[in-house]
Amino acid sequence: MESTDNLDRVDIKILRELAADGRLSWRELAERIGLSLTPTLRRVHQLEERGYIRGYVAQLDESRLAGSMNVFVAVTLEKQSEAAIARFETEIALAPEVMSCFLMTGDADYNLRVVVRDLDAYHLFLTRTLTRIPGVEHIKSSFALKTVLMRSAPPL
Numbered sequence: 001m002e003s004t005d006n007l008d009r010v011d012i013k014i015l016r017e018l019a020a021d022g023r024l025s026w027r028e029l030a031e032r033i034g035l036s037l038t039p040t041l042r043r044v045h046q047l048e049e050r051g052y053i054r055g056y057v058a059q060l061d062e063s064r065l066a067g068s069m070n071v072f073v074a075v076t077l078e079k080q081s082e083a084a085i086a087r088f089e090t091e092i093a094l095a096p097e098v099m100s101c102f103l104m105t106g107d108a109d110y111n112l113r114v115v116v117r118d119l120d121a122y123h124l125f126l127t128r129t130l131t132r133i134p135g136v137e138h139i140k141s142s143f144a145l146k147t148v149l150m151r152s153a154p155p156l
Contacts, residue, residue: 007052010035012156014043015052019153022056059152066097067117070144073130074108078137085109091133097125108140 007015013033017024024032030040047053062068077084085103088110092101100113116122122141130139 066115071114072142073112074140075110076138077109084135
């Protein structure tokens, strides 16, 4: 993937506008960035082809659909072999409560963000899913008190 150094100010405007509202009509986007429709469509298509725009999604309300309890879970595996890592990653991808999973450096092997309705739901996730994954040695859970900031796009 290219660096963002290859983007001009119009590309940046397009990305900002689409990140803020992916449902903009092409005409409205063209008006906001100050180009006519055809060059706007060409630029958006180029941004898609170059991988700057990976797709379009609706932002769903997590708390209404899945719950408002965010739990950050540090997971340490018994061993960090290629097979153990692959098994954990395959299993954790099947858990719908897991919103993100990162392979880490430092004390824990993985850091998960889990969304559930309440403590009982987290207990079920913990006992029926996470502790049943072969090779999990240690689990440390931290409960978020409130969301202070959650961005939907990187800095442009």
